Amino acid sequence: MITELTDTQTSKFGEYVKKWIDIGLSTEPIDFEKSKKAVINVYKYGGLKPPKNIVYCKSPFTAILTINILQKIKISVSDSVSNSVSNSVRASVWASVNDSVSDSVRDSVRDSVSDSVRDSVRASVWASVRDSVRDSVSNSVSNSVRASVWALVSDSVWASVSNSVSNSVSNSVSDSVSDSVWASVSDSVRDSVSDSVWAIKFNFIESVLEGQHNAGFLSFYGYMRNELKLLKETEKMEGIKELAMTSGWTYAYKDICFVCDRHIKLNKDETGKLHNEGGPAVEYLDGYSIYAWHGLRVPEWIILQPELITVDKIISQQNAEIRRVMMEKFGRDKLLSLPECKHIHSDDWGDLYHIGTIKDVNDQPYAFLKVVNSTPEPDGHSKDYILRVNPTLTTAREAWLSTFPRIPNFTPAIET
Amino acid sequence: MKINSFKIEGHFRQGDVGLTKTDKSTKRLTEIMPMNERVVLALGEVTGHHHSIDLLKTPGVKLWKFDENVNILSIPAGGATIEHQEHGSIFIPEGDYESHIQIEYDPEGNRKVTD
Numbered sequence: 365m366i367t368e369l370t371d372t373q374t375s376k377f378g379e380y381v382k383k384w385i386d387i388g389l390s391t392e393p394i395d396f397e398k399s400k401k402a403v404i405n406v407y408k409y410g411g412l413k414p415p416k417n418i419v420y421c422k423s424p425f426t427a428i429l430t431i432n433i434l435q436k437i438k439i440s441v442s443d444s445v446s447n448s449v450s451n452s453v454r455a456s457v458w459a460s461v462n463d464s465v466s467d468s469v470r471d472s473v474r475d476s477v478s479d480s481v482r483d484s485v486r487a488s489v490w491a492s493v494r495d496s497v498r499d500s501v502s503n504s505v506s507n508s509v510r511a512s513v514w515a516l517v518s519d520s521v522w523a524s525v526s527n528s529v530s531n532s533v534s535n536s537v538s539d540s541v542s543d544s545v546w547a548s549v550s551d552s553v554r555d556s557v558s559d560s561v562w563a564i565k566f567n568f569i570e571s572v573l574e575g576q577h578n579a580g581f582l583s584f585y586g587y588m589r590n591e592l593k594l595l596k597e598t599e600k601m602e603g604i605k606e607l608a609m610t611s612g613w614t615y616a617y618k619d620i621c622f623v624c625d626r627h628i629k630l631n632k633d634e635t636g637k638l639h640n641e642g643g644p645a646v647e648y649l650d651g652y653s654i655y656a657w658h659g660l661r662v663p664e665w666i667i668l669q670p671e672l673i674t675v676d677k678i679i680s681q682q683n684a685e686i687r688r689v690m691m692e693k694f695g696r697d698k699l700l701s702l703p704e705c706k707h708i709h710s711d712d713w714g715d716l717y718h719i720g721t722i723k724d725v726n727d728q729p730y731a732f733l734k735v736v737n738s739t740p741e742p743d744g745h746s747k748d749y750i751l752r753v754n755p756t757l758t759t760a761r762e763a764w765l766s767t768f769p770r771i772p773n774f775t776p777a778i779e780t
Numbered sequence: 781m782k783i784n785s786f787k788i789e790g791h792f793r794q795g796d797v798g799l800t801k802t803d804k805s806t807k808r809l810t811e812i813m814p815m816n817e818r819v820v821l822a823l824g825e826v827t828g829h830h831h832s833i834d835l836l837k838t839p840g841v842k843l844w845k846f847d848e849n850v851n852i853l854s855i856p857a858g859g860a861t862i863e864h865q866e867h868g869s870i871f872i873p874e875g876d877y878e879s880h881i882q883i884e885y886d887p888e889g890n891r892k893v894t895d
Contacts, residue, residue: 527865531828661826683826684796684884685895726887737795739867751893754885767882769890770850771800777787780794780868 367506388525388579394625399611405603410489415621423648424613427622483618484571493600500597522580530577536654575611713764731755733763738779795867796882796893797831809844824895829865851879
């Protein structure tokens, strides 16, 4: 068992961090022929026969729509509306699938392989490959060595790739697919199709191998393989590694596999968070884009048309983080100095304001408490948030207490 | 990290999650199962960020559903640390705590802060 690392081995940490962050954030176009070989190896090391079809898609969004079409989206609605709703959803989803899915998919794969996209192989790949490699490596390397490689190599890669990009892609595609289905059905049947939306979301998760975005754990096993010479122990990970080095996200089923191109653009701020002030933070070849402001995914219009941000839109935004970004882009000082924005009270717990021109259903003014995040940002500044509070409250402390109504006299000893 | 001068021991806050020490019984409560080896107190809808405790670092932490708005967090001997992607970590000593999500006023019914 390897119980400690040599100086030469530890000196290689930085090299692995850079290599795998570069792979994870690569915007190089896919080499589809190399990807196909990688897919075949993923299946082989997973103890599976190679898929009969390997389909190229320009983005994960296109891929998941295609997969759901091929699976003939199941919709649980009453018989009387079932067919029309089903057809409507299908038509809408197909309309969203662009030419990145080849004619052969539309014309032949659609009909001939719909059964083959039912059985995800992700779980068996993970069970055969990742779990067994993890166990083999654990038996060969002490806990302290594993912990230090993970802390000094993989954590950095994980933060740059998984936390920053992969999670945003995952959440964005999932939301976009849901929106696409929601948009195609009328209000009256929305409740009925919620099951199918969840099925789509589940499907999205259950079959995906994240390709280049698996860089986090692959940096760990890459180091174990190359620097500690655990060749046999990490052998089965080679297919997943090849896939990461050649491809974007990949959806793996028993007889068919969908390989996505990498993102073609990736913009981050100086702290490594997804960010672009004037365009998409992530963009794929088919135009599928993700907009983000210092790591927070936001609707496209907030980035492209910030002039449309109004006081009404800020205060009616229910998500506190998106509201914060809207306030930031509108201008905090500009908002607070508007004639209709009336300062009521301030103390250590925040600043209480009323917006006199905006009335709620009870003809009460809109009231908000401006609070400051207790954890400063890396650059030293602290984010401001606004929380809607009851307009009958007259002090900031009262307003603060109203946000934790079931903790009497809430006065946290420690806040972050 | 902000230390309040007139603090109340047993009260903690990390972003929109507030904790207060409790003697409520967890018997008959349903356990909220961990996600990926983490006990998750709250999950951001847009951010995907979570207030959570790593079970690999501190096994034995449990979370129980008390009602729609409150969970009970059981911290074993030795304490545990609540982590979050954007907020500083907070060490919580051994004990049982009510875990609350911050509330915003809405004329049609208060709602939890979402992020």
